[in-house]
Amino acid sequence: MSLLEVRNLHAGVQGNPILEGINLRVEKGEIHAIMGPNGSGKSTLAGVLAGRDAYVVTEGEVSYQGKDLLALSPEERAREGLFLAFQYPVEIPGVTNMYFLKAALNAIRKHRNLEELDAMEFLALVKQKMKIIDVDQSLLNRPVNEGFSGGEKKRNEIFQMAVLDPTLAILDETDSGLDIDALRIVAEGVNRLRSPENAVVVVTHYQRLLNYIVPDFVHVLIDGKIVKSGGKELALVLEEKGYDWVRTEPGAVSALAQEAGS
């Protein structure tokens, strides 16, 4: 049983199809990169997997740890270990990071029949995770993302990932808007959280994040379909030749067929 298996997924918004037959299999311990130009459906795929209700799935199925992922609410998916690092993390005035994360972690623990953490236990856990991600303690007492810089928001996403310890993390354009230092910090955080028991799907437009988070597989998403899959070297070719290369390359379709059948 794969950790995640997406089969012939079609989805869209308000009757406009965006994803037109996605196939993807992710096993524990793997890092997958999904690359594609703007408008190719990358964020839609991330959104559909996390349960964003703006998207309507018209065909296909997604199984996650043997469960029908699409039948679960967003919170159930999170409690089952799925994590979406948002492309645009939302500001939530009036709710501190600390309160928010404790509520989230305890909702997840409760779902797994684990004892909820009290304030002291939670603080101890958070302090340990802060070392991994290198965030300042003052961040904890600030309202969620409010007034954070772009880099702080993305770092906060990875910090949440560290605390919630997901089995499958989907990073939606986590590199967008980051300068090179912030990018490195975020990537290092992700690498430290890597284990044989979890998997990461990195959704990105650019190759540069993949210098720091090295994927096992790279998939090229164009016009709602994965048109090419390969190893980490594929990202480098894309960087050099651009997405038009995939569009015009004759082998693209057969590569898709090969991947789908593998």
Place this chain on the structure above:
Amino acid sequence: MTKSLINVREWYAGRFARFEEGLNGASGSPLHALRRGGIAAFAAGGFPTTDQEEWRFTSVAPIASTEFTPVLVYDQSGVTESDLGEWILARAGSILLVFINGHFSRTLSSIPALPEGVSAGSLAAALAGDPALASRYLAPDPAGEDPFASLNTAFLVDGAFVRVDAGVVLDAPVQILSLSVSSAAPLLVQPRHLIIAGDRARIAVVESYGGKGRGISLTNAVTQIIVGDGGAVEHDKLQLENQASYHVGTTRVTLGRESSFTSNTINLGGAIVRNNVSARFAGERAECTLNGLSVATGTQLVDNHTVIDHAVPHCESHELYKSVLDGNARGVFNGKIFVRQDAQKTDAKQTNKTLLLSDDATIDTKPQLEIFADDVKCTHGATVGQLDEEQVFYLRARGIGETEARDLLTFAFATDVINRVHVDVLREKLDALLHTRLRQGRVTLET
């Protein structure tokens, strides 16, 4: 309509005549002269109607068509100390002034040994000791008087009197607790509170309103606050009366030079509630902050009218009024800011935000800035909307259930105002009250 208005005026004129008869020798006092002015002013116009701009969105027809009997003498009405439990903020060591149907209750109040330069007790007693207080502080607002304020003056008997002399700092908050104890007949409860902070004096006053019994009552309170030069006053008002009661509260503040005043008006109860908060800068370099939070559901109507009068230069004002409305509740916010011609370097900011939890809840919001000076900074903004679904999704995507997510966001919206209350015991109580009221993504009535 006309008929009922005339009847109402006759009704209160009749009550006044009876009241006057019972006064015997006291009818020649300066206070009574004010009362006569009050009933005359009220009788001239009666209760306002929605034809009047100031009352356009709030119909007081249910008030105008009810024969309320003014409560003119003290009666403990069966209230015992154990009834006060849920209303009292802090027992030991702090000043608690309890009013039953508008009249000071010596037995239920607790006034510890007061520091030098602090007076706290009943206004009736203070007026008896110094009749000149009446003409000095209780005279009608020269800017014009609201009919409700006139009606309060007409039957002015008692209320709280708190005075802190120059330079005195009172650390513990003073609580003024007004309880309406309903009876078979609809009651008119009209406390008149007078709070005077001398130069450089500091004080926090918590004015709270509650009720016992399920009958109809109209609380028509007037609170006057004078902040001396360099003084600092926080005035927190908590309105927790039952769903059958009407509440009109007028708070009038004068700020001295370099003083600061903060008002937090928290509304959780009442059928029709109108708060008029007006502040006037009488001296330069003063700072005024008016905040409000209204949480309503069912058919509640909560109307907040504020006026900030920048009459002198170099003053700052900040306003944040928020409402959480559910069911068929209605909200009104009208924020007037006057910047007079001389009031250069004024800095005024007004914000009104409303969260509508149901399709049938409504808010009428109106900023009203009248600026006659040219070198000023004035901003205002109003937002009305539902919970941000992107925020809801963000919380859910982290494992928090949908209902909890909505409660958390609603609470966060409201607590923004609660966090501005500096009186710790009150803030904690408000936190707990909000947690009770905001549940399952809805506003629930008192439990």
